[in-house]
Amino acid sequence: MPTVAVTGAGGFIGSWIVRILLDRGYQVRAAVRDPHDELKLAHLKQLPGAPDRLTIVKLDLSSSSAIEARVQGCDGVFHVACAMAAKLTRDPHAEIVQPIVDGTVNLMRACSSAGVTRVVLTSTIGTMYLDPSRGDSAPIDEQCWSSLEFMEETGEWYCLGKTLAESAAWQISMKSELDLVVINPSVTLGPVLQPWQNASSSHILRLINTKFERYLNRSQAYVDVRDVALAHVEAFERQGARGRYLCAESSLHRAELIDVLREVVPPEVAARLPSKMVTGGERAARFVISTEKIRRELGLKFRPLKECLKDSVESYRDKGLLVFPRASPALA
């Protein structure tokens, strides 16, 4: 079986990619910043197949020097990690945008020099939808690119970094023999393998663990982490995979997300979920998303959001991430 490397392997999406790769028999190099951090790695070492086929390697994307050795001999690399400063102060370009771009450029150059066949890059829907010239009713799809000016003006630094990083990756791929396929997930939810909460799981955990009076007037698109991980592996395995793939199951207003969440949490949690929206302004329109390409070319059949949220909440409970009592009635 081929040897592949996964950057950000210990994180939320990376862990699920490692799990599917091990299930399919790959030799997997899990690239992490600290290979001695047992807290961050124990869940990977416990995966089926890990004792025989998982190697943990040290890789920090902020220094270009050591990356090539880590990906040498790999048929494929899944570039999942997002290199940005953990603590943000006053300079979003230096702390968010540039590290994301530099990390991806360093990785792509190393893969090109090492003769890696295909890189599967984890980008985001944020590189697609932030464009005021696209009307609310126009579908978001693989042709769409977020406006750099708009992201600067609105302070969408993470999406700006991811957009510049994805563009740089395409440029390197076009100038070299390195084959690139990009997955653009929406807000990713679903069961966590790692024992801590990552940013997107916090989206749901905050709603469950906090008593909010009102919810925001926002719409977002959602997808299950197991489908995002599967999309990455299919993008590597399918010879015909090409270009970008928007990876999203549904698009909902926050009110609708809370309605689905209410159905899968215990009654005492459901009762304290906010039922009123912040005042002022028209209700935000749902995103219109087109996921025809990923369904057709990668064979994705997305899990419905209700199943995703139910499994998310169960996994948060299993990992001790919920603050409501464990003795709560069974989840609906």
Ligand SMILES: NC(=O)c1ccc[n+]([C@@H]2O[C@H](COP(=O)([O-])OP(=O)(O)OC[C@H]3O[C@@H](n4cnc5c(N)ncnc54)[C@H](OP(=O)(O)O)[C@@H]3O)[C@@H](O)[C@H]2O)c1
């Ligand atoms: N979750 C979402 O809703 C979502 C949606 C769209 C796109 N994405 C993209 O999906 C990818 C994974 O996100 P996630 O949700 O799984 O986040 P996560 O759990 O926070 O994982 C991110 C990983 O990046 C690694 N990392 C950070 N800086 C690094 C550096 N300088 N060098 C090497 N590794 C570094 C971290 O490694 P350590 O263990 O060393 O800290 C961590 O494992 C990211 O590229 C993100 O932009 C996520």
